[in-house]
Structures are given as structure tokens and as C-alpha cells.
Amino acid sequence: MTEILTDRSWLWIAAALYSGGFLFATVSLIRSKRHSNSFMFFIMAAGFLVQTFGLYLRGRAAGGCPIGNTFEILQFTTWSATALYFIVGPVFRLSLLGYFTAVFSAATSITSLVVPSWDAVRRAGQFGGGAWIEFHAALALFSYGVFGLLALTSVMYLLQWFSIKRQQMGGLFSFLPPMRALDQINIRLLATGSALLGASIPVGLVHWMGNAGYNANSSMFFLAAIWLVYTVLLILRLTNILLARRLAWASIILFAVAIFSLGTVSSHPAPRPVATAAQQP
């Protein structure tokens, strides 16, 4: 079947499965009914497996980690966030996290797929082609997945805060997890994301120092800046200087900035047209 379906086709199927999860949960919520967690888990797992396969085909065709253009970066970030949902959701028993992850995964997957220019060219060895820099990029993008999930749990926190403070119960609000649980998971995700992004920076620097040609001016400094802000937020929250609600707002805004600025990472001067997996020899 891999001859018939391209990697993009598999990624479309994954996006459809994520959208199916989103629609199923939305209908349940409209009917004021708690959706079946096992079905949600199943449909998200199916989407995740299909996406993994699509990214594997793309990676095999590219001969490296599939993070060579905006399309691939968004797909990889979505994949990371979804992977984390399978750890965070069951461990912390956060109701509605599956719903919010489905919203995020469906939206980012479809957006990346419907903008052709994001996948028109692919930079060969975007990060210089070395193992260190590929590792650096994969770590950094995985941390983006963590921060993506943090943005989702932050949205959930703010919705719960709004519902209690403004006395808006019922509907979606009645299924949200407790504020304290969301705050705790936010702190843990923030610590995890900061650690991953922090670890990616020295790995990138190792490569940078040995490869003067690699244009690290924008990407490395941008990543370092993002890491610094996230780390400062973590310290402020752990020392109780920053309130949970402000952390939630900051996490959403910062993730939006980080995603919006992903283009700065694509700075290699030698783009080449995309060859999908089905077109590979």
C-alpha cells in the first residue's frame, strides 16, 4: 500500500482520525454527555500510529529526521504533543485532555497539509546534515510538542478558572479537571519542556562550533531566548511569585510566539523540491 499512498496521504488519514476524535467528543459535549475515554484513546492512538508511519516514510525518503520545512516541523510538533498525551492523560487522569489534544492535532495537521507552499520545497540537510544538529533539532521540536501540550492544559486551566470565578457551570465546563491538578501538570510540563529545550541548546552549540557554515544566528539565539523565558516562568511559578493563571496566559502566548517564529529555523540556503516517499526509488 505504501506504493499507492504517499507519506502525505498517510498524514491526511492521521489528520482525519484526529478530526474524527474532535467531532466525536464535540457531539458528546453538546449532548452534555461525558465521552467514552476508551474510544477517544483508540481513535487518537490510530491517528498517532498512522501519523508515525507517514513521518517514517517521509524521514526514510529524506534520509533523516523529517523536519526540513514548515510542513514537517508542524507535523513533528503535532506528533510530539500527541505522544505526550498518551503519557500525561492516563497518568494524571485529566479528563478532556484527549479532546483538547484532538483539537490541537487536527488543527495543526490540517493547517500544515492545506498550505502547499509549506511543503513545496524541502531543505536538504536543513540543519547541516550532521547527527548532532539533527539530534538538537529533534530535541528542540519535541520540547515544542511539550510546550504545545502545556498551552492546551493552560487553556483548560483558564476555562476552569473562568467557569468558577464567573459562575458559568454546565456544558464543557462541567467536564474540566480541577484547577489544582491542572496547575500541577502545567508546572511539570513546563519543567519537562524547559529541560528538553535546554538540553538541545548545548547539543546545537557543539555542532555550531564545528561548522562555521551553519547559520545559527537566528535559530540558536531564538531557541535560547525561548528557553530562557520558559525557565524564568518556571522559577517564578515554583517560588510562588507567579500565579497559576498568569503562568497559563504566559504559556499560551509564548507557545504562539514560538510556533509563529518557527520560520526562523529554516535558514539553510539550499532548498530542494519535495520528493514524497512514493516517488523515491
Added chain:
Amino acid sequence: MSHDPTTTERPPVREMDADGSHDAGFFFIGANHHTAPLELREKLALTEKKIPAFQARLAAISGLREVVVLNTCNRVEIYGFAETPAAAARIEEDFCAFQDFPEHVFRDIRQHATGRNAIQHLLEVASGLNSQMLGETEILGQVKDAYADAQARRTTGPVLNRIFQKAFQYAKHVRTNTAITAGQVSIASVAVDLAQKIFGGLDRSRILLVGAGEISKKTAKAFQSRGAGALTVSSRTLERAMALARDLGATALPFEHVAAHLSDYDIVVCSTAAPGAVITRADADAAMRKRRSQPLFFIDLALPRDVEPSVAGIENVFIYNLDDLARIAEKNRAAREGEVARAREILREKSALLWTQISANA
């Protein structure tokens, strides 16, 4: 037994056998809060000591093959399977004689049904549709206890076993597939629900009760029933605070220390009869400075209010007064009411199916 003053009386069960005649087969007979006022239910209620003697009396009725007695604060109902109409009729006479209750009065307040209607009634009772507090879940446990008791006494057989086991299954089905149990409908339970929305598990939350009256006690019990551990009681009269604290297994705090120790608590339940505010904006501001990023939840059940309204403006402070809680309880109750017709329809299908199966096997 739970009782909720915010709920309304529900209409009597429909499709009862109107003529009062007794048929053989599966039947139920009894009285409940729909038909009997409290003063009559008090006289009809079987005390724990009397139940074994009554069960023995039922066992002696010729032609009564199986029987389960459901005895709660709101109902005394006898479910049975009789070979003859006379056996079912004997129960009514024996029950009245046993309770020394006038038979003619009982006839006015009793409910009686046979066959599919009796099954429908049992399903509605087990699902909480027939409860004073619509959709409450305690009744299912009570029905299960009554059935287990009957099993232990060997007064159940193939018919009642099947009907009761299916009743438990269908009650769960209705709760899962309708919103009949959604939301809380008592003030205290709504308050506890809100606290859980903020703090999650209450075992690690510290709760201060300001006021030692009946409302405070009810709310404290609601918190304890959901796992709250650390309770402190304060009252303008220290003796009353200490008495309630003893009753609840809590600690007492002198009233004059409330403001200074406010920051130690996550949840503060106020229900004093004080003429003015007991918790001022300045008190709450000072507490929040000490609590830093930890939220504080005020439940103000007092009239006039114990907590200054401006306290609501403090970041990370949540405040609900009596009206707010009553509004949520009423909304939840209305939502449950809206589900009654759908739940009854589901149970009607189930009772028809079950009755068909039982009739076929009889």
C-alpha cells in the same frame, strides 16, 4: 437518609392497578413519600429490630413464594412473587396488623401494582426516578441491601433474582445514558462540588467552618462524605464551636483568631448569624498575601452575608453565597427533571422486555 429541601414532590407512580385487586405473580405493595405524609411514614417504617420478625411472618404466608422488603426513610415496599391472589392480599393485612396500623388508612395511601407495572416501579425506584431527591444514588444501594438481606434469608427465588439483578443493571444503564444524576441538587453538595473543582481531592484541603449551627454541620458532613480530612470549627461562642468540633472529629478555633489564621485554610465556610461581615476585604487581602499563589474559596451561607462582597475582586479568591449555590442547585434540578421522560421511556422498554421474558419462563 438524605433529604433535600430544594426538591419538589414528584407525582405518584403511574399505571398502578387502580381497583386495588390483587393478582398472582410478581407484585409490589407499599407506601412512600408520594402517597404518605411523614407522620404516617413514621408509623409504617420498620425498625431494624422489627424486620426479622416481619420477615418471619411473611415466610408463614401460604402461597407467597418469594419476597423482598425495601424499608427506607421514604418508603416501605414489599416486592413478592405469589402463587395466588390471596397470598398477595394477606401481606397487606399482615403488615397492618404487625405495625398496628389501621387497614383503611393504609388502603388510602398504599401503592400496588402487578406484572409489568410492578417491574416498572422497581426500575424507577432503583434508578432514583421515584426518589424525593430526583436522581439520588443512595436508593440503589438501599435496594441492593434489601435484596441481599432477602437472599441471606432465602426468601428470593428465580423470579425475584432475575428481576432485581436486571433492575440494578437497568438503573446503571439509565444513569449512564441520561443526565438524571447530573449535577448536585443540594446547597451543601453544590458547595463541595465547587471546592473539588478548585482543589481536586479534599483530603489535603484545610477547611474552616465559621459558625456552629445546623447549616455548618450539614456542610461539614457533606465535605466529610467526600473525603475532607482537616476541619476546624469557629464560632462566636467557643463552647458551641467545641461541641460541633467534637461531633465532627474536628478542632476548634477561637472566633477572635479567625482573621489571623485565615491564610491557613483553603476553604472557608461561613454561616454565622452575625449582623455584619465577619470576613472583611482587609482580612482576605492579608490572608492572600500569606498564601501567595494558593487559591482561597469562601462559601458564604449566611444571611446577611458574612464575607464582604468586595472580597470577590481579589485575584485567586473564589466566593459563592447562598443565592449563587441555590441557583446552581436549581439549574441542576431542572436539568434532571428534563431527563425524567427520557429515562422513563428507556425503563418502559426494559420493563416490557423483562416482563415478556419472565412471563415466557413462568
